Amino acid sequence: MTKKLVIIDTDCGIDDAQAILMALAAPDLEILAVTCVFGNTGVENVCQNVFRVLSVCERRGIPVFRGSSGPLVGISSLVSDHFGKDGLGDVLEDKDLLWEEKIQQEHAVNAMIRLVSEKQKQVSLVALGPLTNLALAVKLDPSFPEKLKDLYIMGGNMEGKGNLTLCAEFNFAMDPESAHIVLEEFLCPTYIASWEYSCRNALTWEFFEELINQDTPAARFMKKITSKCWAYSKEAMRTKRDVYFRPGFVSYDAYAMAACIDSSVVTESIECPVHVEMQGSIARGMMVLNRTNKLQKSHVVSVLAKCDTVKFGQLLMESLRQPCSK
Template sequence: MLKYRLAALWLGLTLGALPAAAQERVILDSDYTTIGDDGQVGVMAMQLHAQGAINLLGITVVAGNNWLPQEVSDALKAVERMGLANTVGVYAGARYPLVHDYKTMTYERDLYNVGGSWFRRPEPPDDQLTPPLDGFATKAKVQPQHAVNFIIDTVKKYPRQVTLLVIGPVTNIALAIRMSPEIVPLIKRIVYMGGAFEVRGNTTPAAEMNVWYDAEAARAVFRQPIEQVFIPLDVTNTVQANKTIFDKVTANKDHIVSKLLLNSGFARSLQQNPKATANIYDTLALAYLVDPTYATEVVEMWVDVDTNWGPSYGHTLGYRDTQKPAANHLQKHKVVLRFDNERFFKLYVDLLTRPVPVLMKKELRGTSAVQLRTTLQEFAVILTKPRPS
């Protein structure tokens, strides 16, 4: 326990050096999973919230990686596991895309051999849920307010102060704007993991999953005059976890994040092939939100989405100034193309190995400078002490 508290103190000092822009209100909009990239973002964001680096106002869940009830169940367990069940609310959102339905998706599966949890069976009954390794949530309850209404009310409550971290399909955001278009100028910015601008898609040859799943919603939001930043496959393809990173995150076999990862598909892949790598798409979007200087190459593009049924459905279109169509309905947005990988992975490993449940910032108050210096010296001794063979 001392080691965990020391680690939390160390993290507090590290995060205290983050730029002031990181101290902002955030809604995490996610097609949540237990320990996939969405679940990892949840862990990392809640650690940042606990240390005061961001104010995580809530988690809004949208169908995408799985059917909505399973995602909500996973998100509820996540906030409970992190000790924030009474602090960070979970809000159930859109159960289906605006237009893209299951029958159409099955056609695309047959055409393009794409897959995912949402293809494996028709929608199951709500009570047929799969628990994570540590069981279902017993205390955390889904909030009675719909996610779309929560987004609307929160943006109005904190005008031009709320960043939407959108790491799933854009359905909830599109519905919020359609229901209350007056929130458009009140949204501070939107940071996405989504899109494939100049690289092959990961769902169909043309499309990245989050955009493809609800292309109509994505197009509606991308065309809004809101500051929007894209972390697309163009950059996430170049920042992949390998065995070295995996071993660092799972070094403490008693840590719940380690246990979950050791039970993951990536762990099985590494057993078969130690040179295997894994995409950790969404985690880059959180890092950019906290500190945009993680991005080392950013361009501006006029962004749109192809919503015509066919092989290009869901293709994210990005036009440079010289390529921009004559139509004036497009908006210019930032598109991240390269990341500081080494610096990012330090943050990634650090946040995923912090104590769980989290230690809130207030638990660290009252520590004198002398106590803090002594504690950090003890921490350094622990880190350098050789492990018993």
């Protein structure tokens, strides 16, 4: 069977690492490239983190490209310490001092355009961080989106409840202009795993303990990088989300990756145009669902709403159960 071709655009924090491991374990996926963008940490750390993840599964042959180090407009508020200053929990001592020798010299945006142009209508793009690289790609090549097979985004919110600002989700809040450009100009089939979708389909902490205590290199890696990170503290996450969501284990970026790997994981979605607000001090970066289409937009996206958590859990388990090489 022909494998699904994928480019992963990431700001590699702990949940990105889990999503990448999920993609590496999927037998029907071929990862053409990993492109890096600022977000959870600086882009240099992101590049190093991607190499760390690929090394765990002995998949060092996948090309990695360095991309945008800040947002399209203005200065980055760089960055969140949600997953530690290095993005992987600040527990790894194996600093790869040679990662700059391993990184591809081509810029991530140019690589995206080239790879998609070589395999038009065959490549799925999975965007796990701020959308800066994607916005630059469409500005350099306006035909880029129509050459994609489809686009999966982890980001945005459905109800104006933010996790970085009052009204905006982290990835969109880090670069609202890029989020706006992508959701206005990418007319390919688009699937959005929002913050609420991830939180409302949380898994149990008992599942998390079973997940990371498997006796494999990937599980030991995930156990280590989550060991001192407050975002993987049962008590901290209960306190943070009780207002809107039931507490539980949430690996945000893995929800978008799971939808790309197996569409049946998504059991319900909202089909409508969306808009990213760029003005104001409160709502900037918020994603608005244009359900009545008062904005008269023709492009409709799929905003994911419900998840088959059993299938999702199985994908997570397999991602850490995989052999070291493939």
